[in-house]
Amino acid sequence: MGVIRTDQWMEKNFELPVNICKKLRPYFKSRKEVDIYHELSKFGMYRPSWQSKKYLDKMLEGDVWKKVEQLFYKYKEKWSGPDIPVFLFPMERKAGLFTRKEDRRKAGVSYPDKMFLFLSHYDDPKEVEALLVHEYHHVCRLRALNKKMEDYTLLDSIIIEGLAEYAVLKHCGANYLANWCNMYSEREHEIFWERFLKPHLAKKKNERIHDELLYGGGRYPELLGYSAGYNIIEKFYEKHRYSTGLSFAIPASEFVK
Numbered sequence: 639m640g641v642i643r644t645d646q647w648m649e650k651n652f653e654l655p656v657n658i659c660k661k662l663r664p665y666f667k668s669r670k671e672v673d674i675y676h677e678l679s680k681f682g683m684y685r686p687s688w689q690s691k692k693y694l695d696k697m698l699e700g701d702v703w704k705k706v707e708q709l710f711y712k713y714k715e716k717w718s719g720p721d722i723p724v725f726l727f728p729m730e731r732k733a734g735l736f737t738r739k740e741d742r743r744k745a746g747v748s749y750p751d752k753m754f755l756f757l758s759h760y761d762d763p764k765e766v767e768a769l770l771v772h773e774y775h776h777v778c779r780l781r782a783l784n785k786k787m788e789d790y791t792l793l794d795s796i797i798i799e800g801l802a803e804y805a806v807l808k809h810c811g812a813n814y815l816a817n818w819c820n821m822y823s824e825r826e827h828e829i830f831w832e833r834f835l836k837p838h839l840a841k842k843k844n845e846r847i848h849d850e851l852l853y854g855g856g857r858y859p860e861l862l863g864y865s866a867g868y869n870i871i872e873k874f875y876e877k878h879r880y881s882t883g884l885s886f887a888i889p890a891s892e893f894v895k
Contacts, residue, residue: 639723641707645698648727652694653686655727665723665752682745682756684728693728696759702726705763706755709770713809717883719778722752729756744769748776750784768806768814775802775882782886792848792863793839797890799852800867804875805882818861819868827869830859835866839894870894 644658651657659671659678666674675683684690697703703726710724729745745756746769753773757766779798790798806814822830834851841848850856852863859865874893 639721640710641703641724641726643703644726645694645703648694652691655684655686662725678727678747678754679730681747681754682729683754684730684756689731690728693758697726697728697757700759702757702766706766706770709767710774713771713774717774717778717886719774720751720781722777725752725754727754727756729758731758746770746773748773748780750777750780753777764810764814768810771806771809772802772816775805775886779886788842788844790843791839791890792835792841792851793890793894795843795848795852796835796839796863796867797870797893798867799864800869800871800893801885803864803868804871805885808882815868816864818864821861821865822859822869824869826859827866830862831866834858834862 647658647661656671656675659674662674663669663671679685684693706724706726713719714721744758744765747754753776755766755769755773757769776798779801783794785794803816803819806816838847838851841851851858854860854862854864870893880888
């Protein structure tokens with residue numbers, strides 16, 4: 639399928655993103671468009687504003703749809719990955735947990751059968767490539783594990799995030815790692831693991847504490863699960879060498895033995 643020409647969808651409906659989400663209903667098993675928009679906006683999809691319109695104009699000027707299409711097929715071939723639809727939209731500057739930099743210029747969300755990238759511009763192609771690598775790695779791993787979403791545990795989620803960002807390191811370089819990769823010292827990771835994460839690794843995705851620990855904030859360190867995941871994978875690869883393709887199906891428990 640590749641990149642869907644969402645730029646054409648926004649020609650007439652930019653100010654009405656809920657109407658745009660009507661076109662997404664076939665990809666979300668008959669969920670209502672307002673629910674789809676609510677979910678995507680949590681991850682960074684734009685709200686109509688002068689700023690998001692500026693982002694759209696920059697995306698159009700940069701021919702982003704064509705360039706992301708080329709990147710997608712590059713990694714689809716490299717990883718023997720699934721052929722899924724990829725949706726591009728401007729991002730909401732103030733929203734989105736899955737941003738790549740502190741100034742929040744990129745965000746995304748992935749599912750086993752589709753991927754969304756929320757962008758502000760294309761000034762540095764490697765930044766967009768890093769986002770695509772991270773999100774498409776999620777798609778490939780979710781497909782390989784083939785579990786119901788409600789069966790994923792906190793450990794699964796921690797490892798999924800760590801593996802995806804380690805793929806960014808391998809394919810794009812250390813300059814394009816998310817800021818949460820190096821937020822904490824090794825000693826802090828050891829303390830956080832024992833105090834916060836280890837007792838709750840079996841918690842399921844639908845349990846409140848899963849997201850509290852994965853994202854952090856409040857009484858937990860910021861982006862705790864994400865940072866812990868990268869730390870685990872980084873140490874794992876110091877001892878073991880696996881190709882990105884092989885990493886998709888390794889059980890999460892193997893990384894914390």
